[in-house]
Amino acid sequence: MSRHPTETARGVLEIEAAALTRLANELPACFDSVVEMLLTISGRIIVSGMGKSGHVAAKMAATFASTGSPAQTVHPGEASHGDLGMITPNDAVILISNSGETKELADMIAHCARFSVPLVAMTRKAASTLGQAADHVLLMPDAPEACAIGMAPTTSTTMAMALGDALAVAMMKHRGFDRANFAAFHPGGTLGAQLLRVAAVMHKGDELPVVGPDTPMSEVLLTMSQKGFGVAALIEDGRLAGIITDGDLRRNMDGLMARSAGQVATRDPMTTTPDTLLLEALGQMNTHKRTVLLVTDGPQLVGLIHIHDALRAGVA
Structure with missing residues (x-):
């Protein structure tokens, strides 16, 4: 040779x-x-x-x-x-x-x-x-x-x-x-996963852990446990007003059960939209160390995605 x-x-x-x-x-x-x-x-x-x-x-x-x-x-x-x-x-x-x-x-x-x-x-x-x-x-x-x-x-x-x-x-x-057209022709495999929108995998309707500002924390904890996402969305006058996470529970541990959802929630939570690419939403969660993103259409809560939803869809 x-x-x-x-x-x-x-x-x-x-x-x-x-x-x-x-x-x-x-x-x-x-x-x-x-x-x-x-x-x-x-x-x-x-x-x-x-x-x-x-x-x-x-x-x-x-x-x-x-x-x-x-x-x-x-x-x-x-x-x-x-x-x-x-x-x-x-x-x-x-x-x-x-x-x-x-x-x-x-x-x-x-x-x-x-x-x-x-x-x-x-x-x-x-x-x-x-x-x-x-x-x-x-x-x-x-x-x-x-x-x-x-x-x-x-x-x-x-x-x-x-x-x-x-x-x-x-x-x-x-x-x-554009990318939306491309996604229509590539529904499967890695390309399809990368072009999925949040709307394709988000949880909605009765699946959402929703509470009001006056909801006692005992009921909030029950909602968080039943829905299984580890969070609760605070809805006030039909609009998304905040989120309650495990971190909020720890920060309010002293006298927690005597409080209401509105007193514990973090206001102006991080959100995404239904049309956002799932890949971008995953990047947002990774960057800010979140496992859940609330999905909004204007001021209205329309869904929720968990990091596991993105992973199951093949976006990684």
Whole structure:
């Protein structure tokens, strides 16, 4: 072995990083036109390629779909055996081929021409069969592959994937696609947990430990015990007026049972809102060493979250 694996790895990354820098500096002139076209179609973005380009196409379509641009992949081989029917004149097609001469794409190219389906080529050679047939050519720099023999798709697929990300993010920004939209498409896993709102997990209604200012502390303690959150919310004239915690009980231990909730409660308690990201609410609790946050809508108490609710939801 002539080179240490670490040196080889560093060399690969440097070659691909240089290619991405060059791609950024030589962004295809038609990039804006492609984004505009993809934003105006009423159908889907069809992405395809053969071999490694096919894997890039699958990732690209998934990224488009998850950021507000409906998309799917069509395998070139399957396209020639009926799946061309998935491609309609309302769609746009992006075909990925480093050489632009991938023979398996021929039927898809012909289909686009026959039915006037907008065709975008993502290739290194504008004069190739694919490049000449396309309505738009997203030309990638003629950068060397990073493999030892200069043939395995490495740099070329990295550039194609990055260019796909650039398209997706540009369309995402143009659509005003925000975190709420993103959450709608990512309800599961870590991403879904991070994008949950407080309203999704908060306790409400009869679950809330609510007391009035004149409630005797004996009843307050019973409410705190029954509801199981270790706190009680003080409601006065229909508005949240304070909170009673274990700390308040300790500070008022002398003569506690002779007092009322209004005399013991801490006024102006820390709160959050139903629309707050659960991740942000957890950060608030950690920062201020709280295990419970009251949830308000204006002056009204509408819910309560415990730190365990956030942890159970996968936010950590």
